[in-house]
Amino acid sequence: MTDSENTHTSINAEQARLQSSAAREVPLPLWGPYLSERQWGTVREDYSPYGTAWDYFPHDHACSRTYRWGEDGIAGISDYNQLLCFAFAFWNGQDPILKERLFGLNNTEGNHGEDVKELYYYLDNLPSHYYMQYLYKYPQRAYPYDDLVKTNQSRNALQPEYEILDTGVFDNRQYFDILITYAKNNDTDLAIRISVTNRYHQDASLYVLPTLWFRNQWSFTPGAPHPSIERDMHIQRLICRHPVLGTYWFYYPDTEHILFTENETNTARLFQYPNATPFVKDAFHDVIIHGKWDLLKDRQHGTKSSPVYALNIPAGQTRSLYFRLCAEHSLSEHTPIDEKWIETLIQQRRQEADLFYNQFLPEKPDPDLANVFRQAFAGLLWNKQFYHYDIPLWLDGDPLQPPPPPQRKQGRNHTWRHLNNHDVLSMPDKWEYPWYAAWDLAFHCVAMALIDPVFAKHQLILITREWYMHPNGQIPAYEWNFSDVNPPVQAWAALQIYRLERSIRGEGDLDFLKRIFQKLMLNFTWWVNRKDASGNNIFEGGFLGLDNISVFDRGQMHAQGGLLEQADGTSWMGMFALNMMEIALEIARYDRAFEDVATKFYEHFVYIAESLNSLELWNEDDGFFYDVLNLPDGRKIPLRVRSIVGLTALFATSVLNMEHLKALKDFHKRARWFRNYRRKRNLYMPEERTGDQGLMLLSLVQHDRLIRLLRYVLDENEFLSPGGIRSVSQYHRDHPFCLTLDGKTYCVDYEPGESTSRLFGGNSNWRGPVWMPINYLLIESLLNDYLFYGDSLQVEFPTGSGQWMNLQQVATQIGLRLISLFKRTDQRGRKMFGPYAPFYELPENQHLLQFYEYFHGDTGQGLGASHQTGWTALIALLVQRFGWQET
Structure with missing residues (x-):
């Protein structure tokens, strides 16, 4: 043929x-x-x-x-x-x-x-x-x-x-x-x-x-x-x-x-x-x-x-x-x-x-949204790039060229001599970020899985192979500093890809789950050994990809004599443990040898949840999670910035069917013993159950605290913008948080647009704009919580409006706000183009789109890298899920 x-x-x-x-x-x-x-x-x-x-x-x-x-x-x-x-x-x-x-x-x-x-x-x-x-x-x-x-x-x-x-x-x-x-x-x-x-x-x-x-x-x-x-x-x-x-x-x-x-x-x-x-x-x-x-x-x-x-x-x-x-x-x-x-x-x-x-679209889709869907994937696919980087050769120099300066032997990436990349990879943006970034790639793969799950799986496996992952288990961050620490979202991405492929083809790829699970075990161990300095299940990931979200460079706190215990680092690790447990449980349905390790991650999740909720990171007066700065003199200073640092705890949530778990006898027995042991001693347990449906919810944030956090998230004077959830609350526009340390004052306020800080180059801003991957994680988590709570949990949307919705409806409304950034309106064009909308209303330009790194927290204008159809391609999945519903 x-x-x-x-x-x-x-x-x-x-x-x-x-x-x-x-x-x-x-x-x-x-x-x-x-x-x-x-x-x-x-x-x-x-x-x-x-x-x-x-x-x-x-x-x-x-x-x-x-x-x-x-x-x-x-x-x-x-x-x-x-x-x-x-x-x-x-x-x-x-x-x-x-x-x-x-x-x-x-x-x-x-x-x-x-x-x-x-x-x-x-x-x-x-x-x-x-x-x-x-x-x-x-x-x-x-x-x-x-x-x-x-x-x-x-x-x-x-x-x-x-x-x-x-x-x-x-x-x-x-x-x-x-x-x-x-x-x-x-x-x-x-x-x-x-x-x-x-x-x-x-x-x-x-x-x-x-x-x-x-x-x-x-x-x-x-x-x-x-x-x-x-x-x-x-x-x-x-x-x-x-x-x-x-x-x-x-x-x-x-x-x-x-x-x-x-x-x-x-x-x-x-x-x-x-x-x-x-x-x-x-x-x-x-x-x-x-x-x-x-x-x-x-x-x-x-x-x-x-x-x-x-x-x-x-x-x-x-x-x-x-x-x-x-x-x-x-x-x-x-x-x-x-x-x-x-x-x-x-x-x-x-x-x-x-x-x-x-x-992938309904029979008669809205032509404009179908165009958004199509161009999102076009950008994701155009952003594939050949990437070649042989660190030993780069450090030592080529035989036919002059030797590199001696300083580089102790300079950038000199501890990554094992790294030798010669592959085609999905890049964030082939102009502004023409190099892979570990946590960006995870989101790329989730979007890619809809149209090419085989390539998505290959990419996720590739980043954990021995010519990428450090022998100590660290996943390389990006070429400017492979040792920087990105949020560990690879296990979440693997689950998303597995489930998406299963929903399309009727069966999931267990071999893929096993391969990625083994490598992520190494990475999880690296986190536990390297990023929990006090051994109390509170983590100090440092940079965590969030550039300038704090009052100072979070990756440099050790050098300043203090230890920054991070609400988001701890939450990311709780999410990591929960996702690893879910992967192990899925494999254990077919291979009982994975029951033991599922129990290990279940218990580790419980310990992390206990530390997050029982130690200083939760502020009961504010009803919010904050980073805490531990100083050498014993002082503990909560950094009371209302930002996505305090919202990442919402991302770790899993709904389990108790009847399915009973078939895994060893896991069920151990989990039941562990749960009863802790309850007898009044120790924290991050779970809720429904008696009628036989469901169990594991979450870093339980019912009452979930409601308190969502009041901030869904408040248009705080996190909720016309185009999605902001990365910092608008509250800080008039109430900046300032900290004086060793005679120097550090401040962070609400910056809805481009950054005024030069931390990490100053070309991206986490102090107020809307970021697609964070919004996507929040939407997925709300939908997961809805599976457990159903209509029994309703919150105001927006906060103070008197309009009550279940969590599925809330997720839908957030999704529609994100879609509104891209959708063309006859009167104003597309929000993303801001003051340049008239150019894009010319007849030859009305169908053109760009997929920005992030979006202005007030106006929705696209900012940062203009072709980051890596993680911003997630809009295609939101269009497919919510785009055909009325706002």
Whole structure:
């Protein structure tokens, strides 16, 4: 059966491809959107003495300097080893450089940290990457590089960021819409169409350079092969030869100019050291921008090549170009560049994508919400990236390069010598965060599980493999500091993936649960041994991914002579223990050997719950959980900040069926003894039971305290915003919390937008905005509590309104508020776009979405990274669950 015939079988074509992919050792298509949006300014490329990555490899170097560990480009693709890369470059006749990559500010240039300053959109993608679409908006006037840098640098942290739309360069629709579409004929045969629309009222010209290049390995590794791209002198074709990847052919439309150069550093430009050859990485800039056509006119081979197309596009018109990249052995009977055939293939793949995504939606969905759903997954899939980082080699240096400075031997990540990553991973945002983050990835996998559970499971397992996880059991946080501590949400994610796959396929993957459970046992032990300094089941996770949520850097308290016992660190560990118990109980239904360890986690959960509720973390007067600072002189100071630090206890909740537990005789017997023992001695037990339904609720927060916490959560003057639950209560707008310690005063107040603190770079803010993953965890927990309480527990929504709801209804209302951030209204556009809504109300822009890192706590405007369709892709699951209900 041919691939195209699969569309008429009982399962749709994409499902068939995913079934085939699942049988592979690595469930990954050979070709995909694995090219980063940014490689410069990353830790991997930093060989400076003191870890100043942004300064060592700035954007200005990127066009001229060879990368060591990966490549980047606009709307790019590569094979999964990133040997051969393809992306588009452009020139509008005005810019000082070719537009080969997306521009943004580095961490010191932006008044709120690093930030991409481009307009680009992930419109569509399939898990197999048989169909992908990407839209890039390119100004026809000179790109305002200097204006963006200088104006942002002149602004302080209290002012908003200066965005690309603020510069005026897109005014009067004086820009190109560049729509790039990929459609696979098979996994090694890709059709490519680029359609350029002139949105301006006058004719405009644009250079288009479809660029192929090989990642440079030969300059770093002795004996590494030196691949080549050369021109076929008989037909319009480039021949790309690599001894590992094989031979690929690139077919292109007729053109006067085809450029060849080498992927080699221009040392003369950057370091005032003579080039060995004029054929350097940025040679195309000299040719196109400075008119030095003679420089490369006789060059017919290299490791980087591009045909050149000078398009003159009438006002309001569209010009399209067609290309084809295919392995030598996969060429079909079709004419290599047959525009009609490529259009037919694209249409077929689009229809297959429609069939695939429509299976998750109601029969007649709201078109706007269906678009939110689809683009959320498009972004999640476009954010796959090849990631290569060999720590021993990075620390010691390459044989063919100068040795790194000696400082790095005791510098960043020097204790992670076991780490050697060479994989395709789901990234938070391929420009702002082009590196994996452990707790981000867990949320990515939960969203991914709906459309590609096999890849989701693979990613979660991968992060615990021996070339990632530290021998001591710590999961690496992110490349800026692998030793930082992220919330341990992997067990929760594993359960979510297991249950989601079971609900779709009728059975869960027990082998996956067993594999992840074994590795997470190591991680749990690391937490207990390393992050419970007093041995009292109160944890000091430190940073915990919440950047600047406290009055000071929570990861540095030991150095200041105190110990910060964290309400959220303890709650995350309670959740971890509870999730591990649930996993063990599920496996024990089929393998009784897991009953013992289920009991271990049950008891550990009880101990953590007791400590959280019985020691100083719960403030009875306020009815809230707080961090407590223990000072060397014996003072204990509660940090009375009403934030999600005190709400994380709500996330640890599990409803068990007592009849099911009775079948697990050893667990049931031990748990009953343990429970009776503690009750006889009036010790804390974090459980409730229903007599009629035979259910047991295990929770860090029991009935009365749950109600007290929810009064804060659902109060519009506290946590409840029009767009979801804030990370810090609005109460602190007028009542900041301040602490004076050793003569220095620390304060935290409510900041609904960008951060005014430079802790952890200042490019994300946990002091007030709405964060999707936290809201998702809260919604899941409320729904879980509802399974136990039903209508017997009702709370006011909003607090003080006199309107009472059960917890399922509350979860629904929070979900709808989150959806409202994305949903278009005829009067105001979308909340997420804030003051830029008028631009997105232009006819060509009304369907466009971005998936921000977080959202303004008052207005709902999107902030932080603009393409964090990692954890913000969770909105797709909320749309599927709540989107079709009336607000």
